[in-house]
Amino acid sequence: MKFETKLEKLSKKKKEVVKLVLKGFSKKKILTQISKKRNVTPEQKNSYRAILAHITMAILWVKLNKVVALPPKELKLKEKAVLKDWSEGKSKQILRDTLEVEVVNATKKNNHKPILTLSADMCITELQLHKRNELKDCKFLSCELEPVVFESLVKNIYKNNWTFMQYPLPFEIGKLINISVKDMYSHLFLDFCQSLKEHYHTIETALKNNIVSVGGVVWITVSTHIGGTLNKGYNTKTELLNLVKKYNNYEIKFKMSYSDSSPMYSVILKRTK
Numbered sequence: 063m064k065f066e067t068k069l070e071k072l073s074k075k076k077k078e079v080v081k082l083v084l085k086g087f088s089k090k091k092i093l094t095q096i097s098k099k100r101n102v103t104p105e106q107k108n109s110y111r112a113i114l115a116h117i118t119m120a121i122l123w124v125k126l127n128k129v130v131a132l133p134p135k136e137l138k139l140k141e142k143a144v145l146k147d148w149s150e151g152k153s154k155q156i157l158r159d160t161l162e163v164e165v166v167n168a169t170k171k172n173n174h175k176p177i178l179t180l181s182a183d184m185c186i187t188e189l190q191l192h193k194r195n196e197l198k199d200c201k202f203l204s205c206e207l208e209p210v211v212f213e214s215l216v217k218n219i220y221k222n223n224w225t226f227m228q229y230p231l232p233f234e235i236g237k238l239i240n241i242s243v244k245d246m247y248s249h250l251f252l253d254f255c256q257s258l259k260e261h262y263h264t265i266e267t268a269l270k271n272n273i274v275s276v277g278g279v280v281w282i283t284v285s286t287h288i289g290g291t292l293n294k295g296y297n298t299k300t301e302l303l304n305l306v307k308k309y310n311n312y313e314i315k316f317k318m319s320y321s322d323s324s325p326m327y328s329v330i331l332k333r334t335k
């Protein structure tokens with residue numbers, strides 16, 4: 063459905079707020095304008111709060127519906143994830159560039175096994191890899207547990223005709239990894255935004271069961287903090303590296319600590335046998 067049609071379907075009050083958001087007005091300015099129009103005095107706190115909630119909802123509605131309605135060229139310029147800032151940052155780009163080199167070197171011709179990934183809604187890593195001639199035929203399978211991000215991901219795939227993305231799965235990736243079998247994927251990208259403790263079992267299962275075929279790449283990123291504070295007494299880097307070393311068929315190709323928005327640790331592995 064066209065963005066304009068969707069907009070027309072909104073209630074009169076919602077449409078009024080959304081239109082101000084689209085004009086680029088700040089929250090404060092929208093609040094002043096709407097309060098004046100609806101004769102709300104700052105003393106009428108409850109209605110005041112209700113308007114603020116309307117504005118927040120309107121901003122989210124615009125993000126969800128407008129961004130995906132833009133043509134791909136503009137969409138590229140607005141490389142922003144729906145909810146969080148996990149896609150931006152120089153270090154993240156260094157990781158993507160390194161991953162690209164490793165994946166190109168490791169991808170055999172006519173390997174039609176999917177790449178299992180956490181693409182988020184903008185599929186930035188996947189788009190970058192897809193641009194490489196050597197990886198043109200690769201298909202990505204993404205899991206996404208956040209409903210808002212999932213919805214945006216589906217819309218992006220559909221609107222931009224990203225045929226290299228298979229229809230994504232709306233659940234926790236660990237559930238899929240638990241039932242995955244040996245050599246099932248060509249590569250695996252576990253670009254988590256949470257701590258190692260939360261995903262230790264999933265990572266261990268993926269490595270132990272060799273779900274990536276020989277020569278394939280496994281990219282793992284985890285947060286070294288929990289809820290914004292350093293996980294005392296738990297050294298994420300050592301724990302992750304020890305986990306990898308438990309299995310003697312993974313070579314560490316690259317490792318990096320970085321902090322674009324919060325402290326993270328990332329490793330790129332290759333299955334050797």
Ligand SMILES: C[S@@+](CC[C@H](N)C(=O)[O-])C[C@H]1O[C@@H](n2cnc3c(N)ncnc32)[C@H](O)[C@@H]1O
Nearest residue numbers: 148149180181182187205206207208234235253
């Ligand atoms: C760090 S972002 C991925 C960024 C992306 N790889 C890139 O290069 O920009 C992680 C995404 O996976 C989702 N996610 C995190 N943990 C997940 C899990 N265990 N299962 C499914 N989705 C998950 C998050 O909601 C988020 O959209």
